[in-house]
Amino acid sequence: MDGSRTPMVTVEHLTKHYGAVRALDGISFSVAEGEVFGLLGHNGAGKTTTIRMLTGRARPTSGRATVAGYDVVAERDKIKPLINLVFEDQNLYERLTGRETLRFFADLYGVPRARADELLALVGLTEAAGRKVKTYSSGMKQRLLIARALVNQPRVLFLDEPTRGLDPTSARELRNLVKQLRRQGTTVFLTTHYMEEADELCDRVAFLSQGKIVALDTPRELKLRYGQRSAVVLLDDRCEHTVRLDDPADAERLAGWMRDGRVLTIHSQEGTLEDVFIALAGRPL
Amino acid sequence: MRLKLILPIFRKDVRDAIRDARVLVAILVPLGLGLLYGQIFDDEAPKLSINIAYTAAETTTLPDALRTAAGPAVELTVSTFDSAAAVREQVDAEKADLGLVIPAGFDAAVRQGRSPELTVIRTSATNSSADFALSLLDSTLRTMAGQTPPATIQTDVITASDQGAGAIFEDLGPRRYVLLAMVVMLIAMIGMLVVPVILAEEAEKKTLDALVMVASYTDVIAAKALVGLVYMVISLGFLLSLTGLSPANPALFVAAVLALSVTMIAFGLLLGAFFKNANQLNTWSGFIILPVIAPVFLVGLGMPRPVELLLKVLPTSQAGQLLINALSGRDYFGNVWLGFVVILAWGLAAFLLLARLLQRREA
Structure with a gap:
């Protein structure tokens, strides 16, 4: 976390047991105000459980968490107006x-009903505003879910697998919306299966595996730390050569090709978040 | 519980739930049955109908005396004919239950105690109307002769459980009796079908999760209870106004309806909290609602003692008894307070269970 910014979410040794099953095993992290934070992991890794506890819908077995400075258990009612959630299901x-x-959710949050039309415009649903939701496409429903989650102008917005099942265009629109929210200073807590999405949107990501955080940093740092330091060089004879950037012999070879003017392209192989995840969790998402 | 959260949920549900076919059917079926039965049945209980054909050689007061003796409970028709043959023809064709051939000077002879001959014509077939008419004739002639009756018959009105359904039917009439059952059915259907369907659908579609992001479970439950109550008031208003059913004791009627409504809603909320799926609830609803509605159809029918005892502890049968008292304006079943205690005790038990369930869910 950037030390200069106020933490909006703090999690300290949070544990959640469902009977004998240990869904979360003493995780700790914090999310700064205005940050987009990604929680990545397999199904059952504990992502949704974490969100359920941070949004006051489940009690931790042990540990402590605060959102916007309020304890998620003792001060649950104070948190409710300050947060919102885009659910995994299109509920x-x-x-x-x-x-x-x-308008219904505007009434519940006690905000003017005019907010409904503002949000419909924001998510591009003004024309479909008078249609029943059952006639909406999956992408339209997802946009409406986002609009619903913004009714109360939350300081922390939780997004639980927001692009799951969406077509590429709808997913891109949604990612653009998240970027817009970040620009407006909203703190976003995101869980996703899509590594590219996390890479594109998140300031920092945490990898959750079997209820534990196995890595937490910026996507770039994680890729540098766990990715390969190599490059693929295409020469004028159309042959590709992989060179290790930390190997002096390879560096000499590369320098020779460049001196002779034989290099057509060089592609760094810094690795992806998925590579990082496989390296940490042992299997892909 | 916060009213500012309950009211928006209530307003949403009142508009939204009625668009659900399951909810609409649960309300329209008892309402439709009420209207149908209201048209089919009469307010009056079926009366004993007796047709007497007679011929008299001169003017006689016997027909009028028979009408007086029969009273309002019997629909007595007395028709005069020119000859004994015509009277016989009427009886033979079963157009009359009894035929009388009254000779000249009959009335005077009876008054003087001279035992004039009166010919009675009836068929050999079993005919309760003819039997009743004969017994009526005997007492009427004694009165005409100025004889003092051997005993004065005093009718004593006793409670319906001892008296059977006859007295209630006679007093209420089958139409009001059936409409009363429809009132209970309507309350039970809304309380135990509509309310849980609304609640279970929220859980099934996971919209409940979105609601509890801002409200509490208790707020949501309170809003659903309010929706059920409003649907009941509107539907009952329709049923009463369209059928013209007006209780003789409106205060007792309203109190009984209210007590039963609260109890049925409590059970409905409990069901809604148990079933996580509205379709599952719909599937099981027939089994659940039948034992709830059935007792009201048994009230006052003179069931075997174990059944009567069971009816005393069930909320719908107690409500049925209170509503019969309210509609008739009579105290058929006595101990009104016990009725309210039984109904509300069930409601309280359901609410306590619900509160326990909510506590666990909130935790």
């Missing part, structure tokens, strides 16, 4: 229209 009232949905 919408299918018989209501898009506008009715947002």
Whole structure:
């Protein structure tokens, strides 16, 4: 976390047991104000459990967490107006229209109903506002979920697998929306299966495996730390050569090719977040 | 519980739930049955119908005396014919239950105690109307003769459980009796079907998760209870106004309806909290609702003692008894307070279970 910024989420030795199953095993991290934080992991790694506890919908077995400075157990009611969540499931009232949905939640949060139309415009659903939600496409429903989660202008927005099942265009629109929220200073807590998405959106990511955080840093640092330090060089004879950047002999070879003007392209092989995850968790997502 | 959260949920549900076919059917079925039965049945209980054909050689007061003796409970028709043959023809064709051939000077002879001959014509077939008419004739002639009856018959109104359904039917009429059952059915259907379907659907579609991001489970439950109550008030209003059912004791009627509504809603919320799926609830609803509604159809029918004892501890049968008292304005079943205690005790038990369930969920 950037030390100059106020922590919006703090998690200290958080543990959650469901009977004999240890869903979370003493995780600790913090999320700064305005940061986009990604929690990555397999199904059952404990991502949704973490969100459930941070949003006050489940009690930790032990440990402590705060959101916006309030304890998630003792001060749950104070947290509710300050946060919101885009659920993994498209849990919408299918018989209501898009506008009715947002007006209902505006009433619940005690904000003016005009906020509904602002949000419909923000997510590009103004034209479909009068249609029942059951007639919406999956992408439209996801945008409505985002709009619903923004009704109360949350200081911390939790996104639980927000692009799962979306077509590439809808997923890109959603990612653009998250970037817009980051620019506006909203703290975003994201769980996702998609490593590219985490790489593109997150300031920092944490890898969760079997209830434990196995790595936490910026995507770049993680890739540098766990990725390969190598490059693929394409020469004028159309042959590809892999050179290790930390090997003096390879460095000499590369320098020779460059001196002779034989290099057509060089591609660094810094690795992806997926490579990092495989290195840490032993299997891909 | 916060009203500012309960009211928006309530407003949403009142509009949204009625668009659900399951909810609509649960309300319309008892309402429709009520309207149908309201048209089919009469307010009056079926009366004993007796047709008497007679011929008299001169003017006689016997027909009028028979009408007086029959009273309002019997639908007595007395028709005069020109000859004994015509009277016989009426009886033979079963157009009359009894035929009388009254000779000249009959009335005067009876008054003077001269035992004039009166010919009675009836068929050999079993005919309860004819039997009743004969017994009526005997007492009427004694009165005409100025004889003092051997005993004065005093009718004593006793409670319905001892008296059977006859008295209730006679007093309420089958139409009001069936409509009363429909009132209980409507309350039970809304309380134990509509309310849990609304709640279970929230859990099934996971919209409940979105609600509890801002409200508490208790707020949500309170809103659903309010929705059930409002649906009941509106539906009952329709049923009462469309059928013209008006209780003789409106205060008792409203109190009984309210007590039963609260109890049925409590059970409905409990069911909604148990079932996580509205379709599952719909599948099991028939089994659940039948034992709840059935007792009201047994009230006052003179069941065997174990059944009568069971009816005394069930909320719907107690509500049925209170509603019969309220509709008729009579105290058929006595001990009104015990009825309320039984109904509300069930409601309290359901609410306590629900509170326990909510506590565990909140934890």
